[in-house]
Amino acid sequence: MITTAVQEREHYLNESYGIKSWLLTKDHKRIALLYLFTVTLFFFLGGAFATMIRIELLTPRGNFVSNDTYNKLFTMHGVAMIFFFLIPSIPATLGNFFLPMMIGARDLAFPRINLLSWYLLVIGGLFALFAMLAGGVDTGWTFYTPYSTTYSNSWVIATALGIFVAGFSSILTGLNFIVTVHRMRAPGMTWSRLPLFVWSNYATALIQVLGTPVLAVTIILLFCERVFHIGIFDPALGGDPVLFQHLFWFYSHPAVYIMVLPAMGVISELVSVFSRKRVFGYHFVAYASMAIAVLGFLVWGHHLFVATQSVYAGLVFSFLSYFVAVPSAIKVFNWTATLYKGSISFATPMLYAFGFIGLFTIGGLTGLFLAALGFDVHVTDTYFVVAHFHYIMVGGTIMAYMGGLHYWWPKITGRMYPEGWAKLSALVVFLGFNLTFFPQFILGYMGMPRRYHVYPDEFQVLHVLSTAGASVLAVGYLMPMIYFVWSLKYGAIAPANPWGASGLEWKTQSPPPLHNFDETPVVTEEAYDYSTVIGEEVQIG
Amino acid sequence: MSNDVHQHIDSARTYVLVFLALICLTVATTAVAFVDLGPFSVVVALVIACCKMLLVALFFMHVRHSTRLTRLVVLGGLLWLGILLLLTLGDVMTRGWVGVPGR
Amino acid sequence: MASEMQLPAHEESLALREQFDTAAQQKDASTLGMWIFLITEIMFFGGLFLAYTVYRSMYPGVFAVASTSINVYWGAANTVVLLTSSLTMVLAVRAAQLGQKRLIVLFLILTLILGGVFLGVKAKEWYDKYEEHHIPGPAFHLEGLNPDNVVSQGHAQLFFSLYFAMTGLHAFHMVIGAGLLLYLIFEARKGRYTAEYNTPVDLIGLYWHFVDIIWIFLFPLLYLIDRHLGK
Numbered sequence: 001m002i003t004t005a006v007q008e009r010e011h012y013l014n015e016s017y018g019i020k021s022w023l024l025t026k027d028h029k030r031i032a033l034l035y036l037f038t039v040t041l042f043f044f045l046g047g048a049f050a051t052m053i054r055i056e057l058l059t060p061r062g063n064f065v066s067n068d069t070y071n072k073l074f075t076m077h078g079v080a081m082i083f084f085f086l087i088p089s090i091p092a093t094l095g096n097f098f099l100p101m102m103i104g105a106r107d108l109a110f111p112r113i114n115l116l117s118w119y120l121l122v123i124g125g126l127f128a129l130f131a132m133l134a135g136g137v138d139t140g141w142t143f144y145t146p147y148s149t150t151y152s153n154s155w156v157i158a159t160a161l162g163i164f165v166a167g168f169s170s171i172l173t174g175l176n177f178i179v180t181v182h183r184m185r186a187p188g189m190t191w192s193r194l195p196l197f198v199w200s201n202y203a204t205a206l207i208q209v210l211g212t213p214v215l216a217v218t219i220i221l222l223f224c225e226r227v228f229h230i231g232i233f234d235p236a237l238g239g240d241p242v243l244f245q246h247l248f249w250f251y252s253h254p255a256v257y258i259m260v261l262p263a264m265g266v267i268s269e270l271v272s273v274f275s276r277k278r279v280f281g282y283h284f285v286a287y288a289s290m291a292i293a294v295l296g297f298l299v300w301g302h303h304l305f306v307a308t309q310s311v312y313a314g315l316v317f318s319f320l321s322y323f324v325a326v327p328s329a330i331k332v333f334n335w336t337a338t339l340y341k342g343s344i345s346f347a348t349p350m351l352y353a354f355g356f357i358g359l360f361t362i363g364g365l366t367g368l369f370l371a372a373l374g375f376d377v378h379v380t381d382t383y384f385v386v387a388h389f390h391y392i393m394v395g396g397t398i399m400a401y402m403g404g405l406h407y408w409w410p411k412i413t414g415r416m417y418p419e420g421w422a423k424l425s426a427l428v429v430f431l432g433f434n435l436t437f438f439p440q441f442i443l444g445y446m447g448m449p450r451r452y453h454v455y456p457d458e459f460q461v462l463h464v465l466s467t468a469g470a471s472v473l474a475v476g477y478l479m480p481m482i483y484f485v486w487s488l489k490y491g492a493i494a495p496a497n498p499w500g501a502s503g504l505e506w507k508t509q510s511p512p513p514l515h516n517f518d519e520t521p522v523v524t525e526e527a528y529d530y531s532t533v534i535g536e537e538v539q540i541g
Numbered sequence: 542m543s544n545d546v547h548q549h550i551d552s553a554r555t556y557v558l559v560f561l562a563l564i565c566l567t568v569a570t571t572a573v574a575f576v577d578l579g580p581f582s583v584v585v586a587l588v589i590a591c592c593k594m595l596l597v598a599l600f601f602m603h604v605r606h607s608t609r610l611t612r613l614v615v616l617g618g619l620l621w622l623g624i625l626l627l628l629t630l631g632d633v634m635t636r637g638w639v640g641v642p643g644r
Numbered sequence: 645m646a647s648e649m650q651l652p653a654h655e656e657s658l659a660l661r662e663q664f665d666t667a668a669q670q671k672d673a674s675t676l677g678m679w680i681f682l683i684t685e686i687m688f689f690g691g692l693f694l695a696y697t698v699y700r701s702m703y704p705g706v707f708a709v710a711s712t713s714i715n716v717y718w719g720a721a722n723t724v725v726l727l728t729s730s731l732t733m734v735l736a737v738r739a740a741q742l743g744q745k746r747l748i749v750l751f752l753i754l755t756l757i758l759g760g761v762f763l764g765v766k767a768k769e770w771y772d773k774y775e776e777h778h779i780p781g782p783a784f785h786l787e788g789l790n791p792d793n794v795v796s797q798g799h800a801q802l803f804f805s806l807y808f809a810m811t812g813l814h815a816f817h818m819v820i821g822a823g824l825l826l827y828l829i830f831e832a833r834k835g836r837y838t839a840e841y842n843t844p845v846d847l848i849g850l851y852w853h854f855v856d857i858i859w860i861f862l863f864p865l866l867y868l869i870d871r872h873l874g875k
Contacts, residue, residue, distance in 0.1 A: 107663040109673045175680045182610065183673040184663070210621045213684045217691035221809070230780055230805035232695060237798035243698055246629045247691050297624055301632065311639040313632035520665070550741050560731040564724060567863075571720045574868035582872075586864035593860045601734045601853045608672075611679055618683030622690040626697060633698050 011414070011511040026111035027514060032097035033412075034118050039085050039093065040481075042125060045132075046080035047474065049073050053453075054436075054467040062454050070453040071138035072154065078141030080132075083163050084125050086397060087255065090262035091208075092117070092173055094404045095201045097412060099177060101505040101512065102195045104186025104521040109179040117172040124166030131155035131162065140451065142252070145233035145244040149225040157223060164219045167212045170258070174208025177201055186504070188523030195503055195527050196272075196285050200265025203289040207254045207261070207296065215251035218244065242307055249300035257296040260360075260392060261289060263400030264331055267353050270403050271335045273501040274350035275342025278528040281334040288327035288334075295324040305376050314373055321371035328364055332357060347499070348422040352403030355430050359395025363388055366441065381451075384444025390437045402429070402480065409484065410494030414511040417487045421479060429476030435469025502528050549606040559600040566593050659841040671843050678847040682854045685817075689858055692813065696806050696865060703799040704870075709788045710803035711869035713778065715769065719867040722765045723859065729758035730856045737849040740832075740842035748832045748845065755852065756825045759818055766815050773804070780805045807866055814862060817855045824848045 008014065012029045022030060053073050056064050065073065096114065100107055108114050131137055137159040139148040148156050181194075181202045222244070224230045231237025233244045272279045279285055301309055301317030309317075335357055344350070366388040370376050379385065409417050439462040444450075448459050455463070497506040502525075508517050570589040578585060599605040604612060656662045664670040700707045736751035777785045786800040828848055831837065837845050 105663070109663065110677060111663060171684055175677055175684070178680055179673050179677045182676060183669060209680055209684050210617075210687055213688035214625065214691050217688050220813075221691070221695070224805070224809060228780070228805075230809070231798060231802055232699075232805060238699070238703060238795070238802050240633075240698065240702075242632075243629075243695060246632065247694065250625055250629075297621065298628065301628065304632070308636070309632045310635040310637070312635040313628070316628075316631060550738060553735060553738065556731060556734050556738070560727065563727045563730075567720060567723050567727065570864055570868065571716060574716070574864070574871035577872040582868075582870060586868055590861050590864050594857050597730060597853050597857050597860070601730055602850055610676065614676070614679045614683060618686040621683070622686050622693070625687070625690050626694055629694055630697065630701070634701065 009509065010513065011509060012514045013414075013511055015514050024115075026107070026115060028096050028100055028107050028111060028114055029412075029512065029516075031111075031114050031118055032093050032095075035088060035092040035096060035121070038118070038122060038125065039089050042080050042084035043477075045129075046077050046085055047477070049077035049080065050470065051474065053077060054470040056453050057455075057463045058460075058467050060455050060457050060460050060463075065453070067453070068138055069136075071140075071451070072136035074451055075137050075140050076132050079128060079137070079159060079163065081393075082141055082255070082259075083166050084121070084128065086259045086393060087166075087170055088121055088173075089259075090266065090397070090401055090404065091177070091201055091204055091258075092121070092169075094197075094266065094401075094408060095177065095204075095262060096173075098408065098505050099180060099198055099201055100184065101508070101516050102198050102503060103181065103184060103189050104504050104517065104523060105180065105184040106515045106517075106520075108176045109184055110176050113172050114176055117169045117176070120169035120172070121166050124162040124164070124169065127162030127165060128159050129162075131158035134158070142248060143222060143244075144248075145222070145225065145241045146235075149222060149233055156226060160219045160222055164216055167216050167219075170208045171212045174205035174212070177205035178209065181205075186521050186523055189504075190523075192283070193523055193525070193527050194286075196268035196279060196282070196289070197262075197265035199286040199289050200261045200268070203293040204258050204261045206290075206293050207258050211251040211254040211258075211297065214247060215255075218247040218251070221247070242304065242309065245304050245307055246300070249303045250297075253300040253303065254293075254296045256389070256392070257292055259397050261292060263356065263397040264289070264328075266400040266404040266407075267335060267356050268331075269501075269503075270349045270353040270400075270407055271338050271357075272528045273407070273499050274347060274353070275339050275344050276500070276530050277338055277342040278526075278530075279334060280337035280340075281330075282527065285331055285334050288330045291327040292324065295320070295327070299324050299371075302371055302376070305373055306380050318371055318373050322368065325364060325368055325371075328360075332361055332364075346423075347406075348417075348419060348426055349403040349407035351423060351426040351430075352399045352406065355426070355433075356396055356399045356403065359391050359399065359433070363391030363396055366391065379444055381449055382444035383440040383448045383450055386450050387437050387440035387444060390440070395433055395437070399429070399433075402426070405480070405484075407499070408505075409487070410498045411505055411510045411512065413488060413491075414494050415487045415491030416494050416498065417480075417491060418483050421483045425476050425479035425483075428472060428479065432469050432471075432473030432476050436466050436473050437469070439463070439465045439469075500530075502530055549603070551600065551603075555600065559596050563593055563596055566596075658836075659843075667840070674843050674847060675850075678850050682850065685854060685858075689810075689813065692806065692810050693861070693865075696810065699799075699802050699806065700869070703796075703802070706789060706796050706799040707803050708870035708873055709790075710778075710786055710800050710807075711867060712871060712873065713776070713786060713788070714807070714867055715772065716867050716871065718765055718769055719863055722762055722769075723863045725758050725762050725765070726856050726859050729755045729762070730853055732758060733849050733852045737842070737845050740837045740845040741839060743837075743839035743842075745832065745835055745837070748837055749829060752825055752829045752832060752845075756822060756829065759822050759825065763815060763818055763822075766811065770808070770811075773807075778804050779808070810862055810866065814855065814858055817858070821848070821852050821855055824851065 012027055022034065025031060052065070056070060056073070062070065134155055137154045137156055139152050139154070139156060143156070143160065181198060221232055225233050231239045233239045233241050235241065268279050268285060299317055299321040301313050302321045305314050366384070370379065370385065370388060406417060406422055409415070443459055443462045446459065448455055494510045496508065496510050504521055507521065566589050570586055573585055574582065598615065604615060654660065659667045660670060664673065732751045732754040736748055736755060739747035739751055773779055777783050780801040784797065784801050784804070786797060789796045789800060825848070828845055831844070
């Protein structure tokens, strides 16, 4: 056990003890850790469902579970992962912890609302968990009508209620972040000096406040339809089931940008630090985040191409969907240009960043395939779509999340993680991921429908490969759980700035003091200015 | 940081005048509803409603004294509602415009 | 760097919480926060407005008949009541800006009373709908439809579902507003709001006016569809 000879400093983790000091905290850093704990639980819950899905898909017949059960497995996998892990993940953990620090503030604008946001996520999660344990919900995470309103005999309302409550968690976080960035920046911290992680979380927050309320009202309508049969989505009364899809996807498409924008923000930070170079085209990257937030609201109809949406609307949405790829591509080009002639180090966070850039690019390009009306007709609702979004969500967002966790772990905990094991897990994750999801592109192209557990024999080889990959991926995710916890007690003590990074969060202690800075910083330099940084050497393996 | 919002205290008279305008517009919209304007009925009704909204927002909600950011926020909200309505109606109202081959 | 327990930057008070540097910053931030909340409400109600727009465009004739069956005079009167409550609310805010404690309390109480009147009239209107069998469900029947068949009755039910959903959601927001007003009245009576610190009155005023604006749109959209065709 490594002990420190220095008398232990006071910081945010040891300034008070006891369960009340955590459950009633107003400190954004503690709230970030509360979120970290919660979203990690839901990640493993969603992973458990994924495991059951992949085991079932090893064989072409429905051997292990019934049709109804299988429907519940993929539904609950989606609900857990999307609403209770991916949406909150980066903003509510890393964003909560570092957004105030990066702008030189003592906390968010509304600390108690921040705590309320966490409680809302937990309450929503408990509703969803109850639904899962009581028998599950089988409508797909998309809750399409009329199945969800009229025919499903599963726990639709409990789940929808959980999502409804969690939605308010998301809205309040977004509101908090927007006000914080506008009104709490330290002297000298102009918009053009903001780290790109802040820009990304700001753009994300805009989506959260503008999109999530529509999901909320959609769930209310779903509830009314299911309980009171008001007919709003029921053709028998003149209602239109496709109206549900419009309302649902108006939120759920921008939601995918809620899930990926903060990840892109992390990547901007990592690529810069580990090439020791300013992000190339800083303003382009910043504005691209805003463009993604705005354009992301104009493309939802691409989920309705085969849903009796009018052909004209299909044309418009297809065209706009191509547009939204442009700012994402701009970011990828700028990250790549940042690497050029940079002084690159291959620390674990950088490995995850590289993984992100490659895998997100593949995911994004396949999104363009799907945006083409003609092609979409053939591959919609197949594993091609499943592979596409998993490349972005897992190959993209989760990789960035892991990269960010590793990068900021020393600051959050005051400890270094073990670099050797971390590099190994990054590699395992990368290999496992590709083995899991690349075969799914082929499966989808060949016609394997999504949400089916019975399939033609000739698809079995690819499914077996995919399941094998999933087991490797699972190992890759379990390893950090183990060594992160290990590091809390046995990890090397982290200095204030182990990576030699720029940014206000690195100018304060690890772990930070309660109010982040001993004095309010005054900012005089641009973001990513490495000429003024003194990094403290920690042995990076 | 601009503190104009608290410095600008409108007179009670201003508020009462705005209120009276709102009442007149309410009477007007109710009366006009009984007149056959064909497809323009809904246009007139919405125009009057927008005028009332503007009066409440600008005067009662102090938007006319507010910061640029506040106005941007309000405009953004209305624009986003517009996106929701326009693009969905873009589907609903054009169904059946183009025949489907084979039907 | 060893340091003693880090003290907050300044004494915390209602007008100047720990995380802010100046009272003006706090007020600006709180106001911005409330405005952002209001635009989330725009999008929240927006979903219902979308459903209304879609179905009115699909079934204009049925919607007109259904709309004319609602008593326009109660609706117009209620609109006047709500607008008056907006006046009293903004006068309360003004009184708070001027630090006139008794006027703050007076105008807040008037606003609350008017809000209560609105809700009472709403309850009466809903009861009327119940009596006329206009509540969607097995007992639903709307007179005056042409053609009058199962299909058109279904469309008429859609109108009333939207009517109850939209006025119901609006009423729910009014009830919350009434609760907030009660809180303000209690605090104002204690002298909590002065010219230096009156943000809660200001912000709840914004909320109240927003709920009023929603009604400004609900009234013509629900009550005034092609009235010239009506009885």
